[in-house]
Amino acid sequence: MAQRRTPFGDRARYWFDSTLARGAAALVGWMALLCLAVVVPASAVLVWTDPDVPASLTDRLAKVWHLTGETLRLGGATGTPLRVMTSMLLALVTLLYVSTLVGLITTALTERLTALRRGRSTVLEHGHAVVLGWSEQVFTVVSELVAANANQRRGAVAVLADRDKTLMEEALSTRVGPAGRTRLICRSGPTTDPAVLPLTSPATAGVVLILPHDEPDADAEVVKTLLALRAALAGERTRPPVVAAVRDDRYRLAACLAAGPGGIVLESDTVTARLIVQAARRPGLSLVHQELLDFAGDEFYLITEPALTGRPFGDALLSYPTSSVVGMMRGDTPLLNPPPETPIAADDLLLVISRDDDTAWLGDCAEVVEEAAMASGPSTPARAERVLLLGWNRRAPLIVDQLRRRARPGSAVDVVADQGEATIRQVNEADATSGTGLRLTLHHGDVTRPETLRRLDVYSYDSVIVLGRDPVPGQSPDDPDNRTLVTLLLLRQLEEATGRALPVVTELIDDRNRALAPIGPGADVIISGTLIGLLMAQISQNPHLAAVFEELFSADGTGVRLRPATDYVLPGREASFATVVAAARHRGECAIGYRSHDDSSTSPGYGVRVNPPKDERRRWTAEDEVVVIGRD
Known part of the structure; x- marks a missing residue:
C-alpha cells in the first residue's frame, strides 16, 4: 500500500515549528529574516520612486542600504566595507544593550506585579485587624469590623487565606460593599505556615481572628493555625488578642491551649444550638440577638460611673435616660442582672446597652415612672412544650440537649428525618437516665416531600425547627440550604391553605438565602455563620464581652428573654418605658426593650425595639412582649 504523501503546507509548518523549538537563537534569526524581507523591498521601492534618485545602480543600492539601516537602527553608514561593518557592529551592540535593559526592566516589573497579584507582600500596618481563614463568616466579620471603624480616621483589615488574592478582593467587594475609611487588604497563602503569617504583620495587629472553614477538618485546621501563629510570634514582647471559633467542643481545649492565656475560643455549634432553642421557645428572639450583636444599632459597652459608687444596682436601672443597664463587670467576672440591692463598688464597670460608648449619660428617670400602670400579678407560668424537629445534622443532638435542660414535665420532641437514628437513640437513652421527662420520638421520612408533612399535625406543636x-x-455547598428552602416552601403552603401561622425557626448556612426563604414576616432565621461572625467581631473590639456573651447565651444562666407585657404593665394603659423598667426591677429583671404586636409584620425591625428612651410612651396591649435580661 502506497504511503500517503504529507501536504507541502503541513511539512513546511512542521519544519518552521521545529526551528522555533531550537530556542531564542532561531527565533531571533527568523525575526531578522522577516524584517529584512519587508524592509529591503520597501526601501528599494522608495529609492526607485524618488525623483532625485542617483543614476548609477551602485549609488541606488547604497541608498537602499542606507534606508534599511535607518529603519532597523543598524547605523546605515556607507563607504568602505570596514566602515560599514564597524557601523553595523556598534549598532548591534547598542541594540543588544537597549533590548536587554528593556527586557530586564519589563521582567522585574512583571514579577513585581505578579507578586502583588499573588498577595505575597508584607502588610505594614499598626493596630489593624487580621482575619485568618476563609468561610461564609468572613463577610460578616469584615462587615462588622468596617462598621466598628466607621468613626476612626484610619483602619485596616488584613485577610489571609489559601485562595487567590484577586478572587478574595472581588468577593469582599461584592458581599461587603464600600469599606469607607477602612482599607481591606488580602494576602494569599496557607494560614498554617508560620513563614506565611508575617505577611499580615500579626505582631503589630490590634486583634487576630481565626475562622473555621467549611470542610470536615475545620477544627483541626483552626488548632494548627493557632500553633502557627504562636510560632510566628515567638520572641515578640507583646502579642495581640486572639479570637477563634471551633465547631466541635472536643477541640475547644486544644484550641484554648494553642491560643495561649489571652486567647478566646468560641464553640460555634453550641452557641448556634442555644440560640435556636431560645428562639423556638420564644419566637422573635433571634431579632433581638441580631440587634444586640451587630454594630449597626445598639450594643454592649462597659463604662465607669463614679457618681453611682456605693449605691444599689437597682438605682442604676433608672439612671440613664437613653441607655439600658443590664449588669456589672467585677474584675473579670460578669454579673448579669444582679439582685437590685447589690452595691456598686468603686472599681466595678457598668454593662450598658447604648447607641455608642459616649451616649450613656446620667439622668433621673424615676419621675416618669407610673406605678399605677404597673402590673402586680404573678408571672405567666411555664408549661410543657411540644417541639417538631424537621431534619437532622451535627447540631441536632446539641439542640435536643438544650431542650432537655429546661424541659417541663410532659414535654416532647418529635424528630422527622431519614438519618441519625443511632444518634437519636443515644440521646433518648441519656434523657431517660437523666429523669427530665422529655420524650423524644423519631419518625422516618423525607422532610422535602409533601406527604411527609401532611401526615403530621404540625399545628399541635408549640414550635417547628x-x-x-x-x-x-464533593457535594455542592448549597445543597443543605436548598433542601431547607424546599421544606419551608411546603410549610408555607400549609400556612396558606389553613390561614394559620406556624412558629417556625429555621437554620440556614448562607445569609443570602434569607431573602429566598418562604417564611412569614418576622420569623426566626438563624444564620449560624453570621451569628458566630457577629460574636467574634464584638469580642474583637472588647475581649471582656466574651464572658458576658458566654453567660448571656448559656442554657442555664441569665439570658435574653421575651415575656408577656401583661406581666409588667396593665393592658390597654398608656405608660412610659421607664414604668416597664421599674416593674421588671421589682421582678428581679432588667428590661431592655419590647416587641410591638401591631408592628410584628413590618420590616426592618418587625416590632422589636431595643433600648428605647425611658420617657417613650405607648399604649401596651396584651399581645405585646417585653425584652428582659433574666432567668427562667
Missing part, C-alpha cells in the same frame, strides 16, 4: 443536612465533601 427546620434543620439542613451537614455538608458532604
Whole structure:
C-alpha cells in the first residue's frame, strides 16, 4: 500500500515549528529574516520612486542600504566595507544593550506585579485587624469590623487565606460593599505556615481572628493555625488578642491551649444550638440577638460611673435616660442582672446597652415612672412544650440537649428525618437516665416531600425547627440550604391553605438565602455563620464581652428573654418605658426593650425595639412582649 504523501503546507509548518523549538537563537534569526524581507523591498521601492534618485545602480543600492539601516537602527553608514561593518557592529551592540535593559526592566516589573497579584507582600500596618481563614463568616466579620471603624480616621483589615488574592478582593467587594475609611487588604497563602503569617504583620495587629472553614477538618485546621501563629510570634514582647471559633467542643481545649492565656475560643455549634432553642421557645428572639450583636444599632459597652459608687444596682436601672443597664463587670467576672440591692463598688464597670460608648449619660428617670400602670400579678407560668424537629445534622443532638435542660414535665420532641437514628437513640437513652421527662420520638421520612408533612399535625406543636443536612465533601455547598428552602416552601403552603401561622425557626448556612426563604414576616432565621461572625467581631473590639456573651447565651444562666407585657404593665394603659423598667426591677429583671404586636409584620425591625428612651410612651396591649435580661 502506497504511503500517503504529507501536504507541502503541513511539512513546511512542521519544519518552521521545529526551528522555533531550537530556542531564542532561531527565533531571533527568523525575526531578522522577516524584517529584512519587508524592509529591503520597501526601501528599494522608495529609492526607485524618488525623483532625485542617483543614476548609477551602485549609488541606488547604497541608498537602499542606507534606508534599511535607518529603519532597523543598524547605523546605515556607507563607504568602505570596514566602515560599514564597524557601523553595523556598534549598532548591534547598542541594540543588544537597549533590548536587554528593556527586557530586564519589563521582567522585574512583571514579577513585581505578579507578586502583588499573588498577595505575597508584607502588610505594614499598626493596630489593624487580621482575619485568618476563609468561610461564609468572613463577610460578616469584615462587615462588622468596617462598621466598628466607621468613626476612626484610619483602619485596616488584613485577610489571609489559601485562595487567590484577586478572587478574595472581588468577593469582599461584592458581599461587603464600600469599606469607607477602612482599607481591606488580602494576602494569599496557607494560614498554617508560620513563614506565611508575617505577611499580615500579626505582631503589630490590634486583634487576630481565626475562622473555621467549611470542610470536615475545620477544627483541626483552626488548632494548627493557632500553633502557627504562636510560632510566628515567638520572641515578640507583646502579642495581640486572639479570637477563634471551633465547631466541635472536643477541640475547644486544644484550641484554648494553642491560643495561649489571652486567647478566646468560641464553640460555634453550641452557641448556634442555644440560640435556636431560645428562639423556638420564644419566637422573635433571634431579632433581638441580631440587634444586640451587630454594630449597626445598639450594643454592649462597659463604662465607669463614679457618681453611682456605693449605691444599689437597682438605682442604676433608672439612671440613664437613653441607655439600658443590664449588669456589672467585677474584675473579670460578669454579673448579669444582679439582685437590685447589690452595691456598686468603686472599681466595678457598668454593662450598658447604648447607641455608642459616649451616649450613656446620667439622668433621673424615676419621675416618669407610673406605678399605677404597673402590673402586680404573678408571672405567666411555664408549661410543657411540644417541639417538631424537621431534619437532622451535627447540631441536632446539641439542640435536643438544650431542650432537655429546661424541659417541663410532659414535654416532647418529635424528630422527622431519614438519618441519625443511632444518634437519636443515644440521646433518648441519656434523657431517660437523666429523669427530665422529655420524650423524644423519631419518625422516618423525607422532610422535602409533601406527604411527609401532611401526615403530621404540625399545628399541635408549640414550635417547628427546620434543620439542613451537614455538608458532604464533593457535594455542592448549597445543597443543605436548598433542601431547607424546599421544606419551608411546603410549610408555607400549609400556612396558606389553613390561614394559620406556624412558629417556625429555621437554620440556614448562607445569609443570602434569607431573602429566598418562604417564611412569614418576622420569623426566626438563624444564620449560624453570621451569628458566630457577629460574636467574634464584638469580642474583637472588647475581649471582656466574651464572658458576658458566654453567660448571656448559656442554657442555664441569665439570658435574653421575651415575656408577656401583661406581666409588667396593665393592658390597654398608656405608660412610659421607664414604668416597664421599674416593674421588671421589682421582678428581679432588667428590661431592655419590647416587641410591638401591631408592628410584628413590618420590616426592618418587625416590632422589636431595643433600648428605647425611658420617657417613650405607648399604649401596651396584651399581645405585646417585653425584652428582659433574666432567668427562667
